[in-house]
Amino acid sequence: MIRSSSWSDVFRLSHHFKLACALVACGSVASTAAAESVTLGDPELTAGIPGEGSVSVGEIKQWLSNPSVHEELQVTLPKGLDKAKANIHIPEDNPMTRAKIELGRQLYFDPRLSSDSTISCASCHAPDQGYGANTQFGIGVDDQEGNRNSPVSYNRIVSTLQFWDGRAGSLEDQAVGPIANPIEMGNTHDFCVQTLSEIEGYRVQFEKIFDDGLTIDNVGKAIATFERAIVTAPAPYDYAQAVKSFEKAYADDLEYLDEEPELEAEYNALKKAAAEHPMSESAWRGMELTFGKANCTACHAGANFSDEQFHNLGVGMDADEPDLGRYEVTKEEKDRGAFKTPTMRNVALSPPYMHDGSQATLEEVVEWYNKGGHPNPWLSDKMKPLNLTEQEKADLVAFMKEGLTSEFPEVHHARLPE
Numbered sequence: 485m486i487r488s489s490s491w492s493d494v495f496r497l498s499h500h501f502k503l504a505c506a507l508v509a510c511g512s513v514a515s516t517a518a519a520e521s522v523t524l525g526d527p528e529l530t531a532g533i534p535g536e537g538s539v540s541v542g543e544i545k546q547w548l549s550n551p552s553v554h555e556e557l558q559v560t561l562p563k564g565l566d567k568a569k570a571n572i573h574i575p576e577d578n579p580m581t582r583a584k585i586e587l588g589r590q591l592y593f594d595p596r597l598s599s600d601s602t603i604s605c606a607s608c609h610a611p612d613q614g615y616g617a618n619t620q621f622g623i624g625v626d627d628q629e630g631n632r633n634s635p636v637s638y639n640r641i642v643s644t645l646q647f648w649d650g651r652a653g654s655l656e657d658q659a660v661g662p663i664a665n666p667i668e669m670g671n672t673h674d675f676c677v678q679t680l681s682e683i684e685g686y687r688v689q690f691e692k693i694f695d696d697g698l699t700i701d702n703v704g705k706a707i708a709t710f711e712r713a714i715v716t717a718p719a720p721y722d723y724a725q726a727v728k729s730f731e732k733a734y735a736d737d738l739e740y741l742d743e744e745p746e747l748e749a750e751y752n753a754l755k756k757a758a759a760e761h762p763m764s765e766s767a768w769r770g771m772e773l774t775f776g777k778a779n780c781t782a783c784h785a786g787a788n789f790s791d792e793q794f795h796n797l798g799v800g801m802d803a804d805e806p807d808l809g810r811y812e813v814t815k816e817e818k819d820r821g822a823f824k825t826p827t828m829r830n831v832a833l834s835p836p837y838m839h840d841g842s843q844a845t846l847e848e849v850v851e852w853y854n855k856g857g858h859p860n861p862w863l864s865d866k867m868k869p870l871n872l873t874e875q876e877k878a879d880l881v882a883f884m885k886e887g888l889t890s891e892f893p894e895v896h897h898a899r900l901p902e
Contacts, residue, residue, distance in 0.1 A: 685901025
């Protein structure tokens with residue numbers, strides 16, 4: 485234990501060291517940075533061009549005339565998710581700007597990207613359905629039904645490979661894939677570009693934002709930029725974890741905090757924030773199970789509760805011709821029946837679950853894991869019977885519903901070019 489006589493000295497040195505580091509960092513940024521620093525989740529980034537109803541060409545031109553909307557954004561992540569900052573993926577040839585986010589927002593909600601103007605990105609990845617779809621399979625033009633559940637489209641900034649099978653190497657690739665898919669938007673890339681070019685509001689934006697104007701690649705870049713701006717706000721788990729981390733770091737010295745007013749104030753602020761974002765006792769137990777007996781974090785790892793890897797859970801493997809998932813992309817035997825780990829954040833908002841939408845509730849999902857999945861030759865070695873009690877199953881569901889649910893950024897759906 486640190487003696488009370490040396491406690492102040494330790495923190496005084498720590499404070500000076502942090503201050504020195506901050507000054508060095510500030511000097512470095514000041515000498516090199518031109519990008520505006522923003523935290524994703526800020527509603528100003530996703531709310532769209534101010535106004536009501538359709539957005540006019542005049543409003544678009546006025547918006548584009550502001551140099552600040554074209555400045556590259558240096559992004560940080562919200563509390564909790566910020567621990568995944570090392571996984572942020574923004575291609576060098578597609579930096580984020582306010583203008584590009586806004587263009588991507590318009591395209592994301594615009595059904596005119598589809599062959600018959602009935603299906604938009606939001607049709608299968610709707611904000612009010614947890615950026616997924618509350619149907620077993622995605623539904624496209626002419627009410628055609630796919631064979632996989634719609635994956636969620638938030639927190640994708642910390643992800644590279646997209647789709648359940650990872651066949652798209654980036655969000656840019658993913659964004660344009662459904663446009664030409666005959667079951668989804670049923671269009672062609674050429675006809676999509678032609679349609680957008682006939683809408684003046686889109687034409688002037690592409691010409692101003694991209695050097696080469698309106699191309700299908702730039703459609704993908706804009707949509708991907710908007711999707712990178714859609715992140716989850718801090719959840720009750722994040723506030724609780726901040727308190728736990730503080731208490732762990734200063735476990736032997738909490739009784740001396742009254743000698744360091746700044747540190748005591750920090751601790752009190754963390755506890756206050758956690759109290760304002762409470763979890764039930766059941767959710768608290770579920771949190772401990774998630775990291776312990778239930779072994780959820782074997783795959784749902786890291787700040788986004790996803791390892792971004794592919795695993796065979798046995799789902800659908802009892803079918804005569806099962807969906808082989810990642811194997812169809814890699815042709816590697818180990819990938820048979822393997823699908824990408826989805827995030828657990830806001831998972832309560834986007835039923836049904838699994839790549840085939842076969843499990844309607846989180847209770848069913850927990851039961852599947854509890855029994856160790858369906859045996860097959862390629863079953864992940866992480867899938868084992870958990871022997872959970874009924875109370876423990878309920879606690880896990882409570883943690884997902886209470887501890888990991890938070891707000892999405894504000895987004896206006898109807899503000900599309902005339």
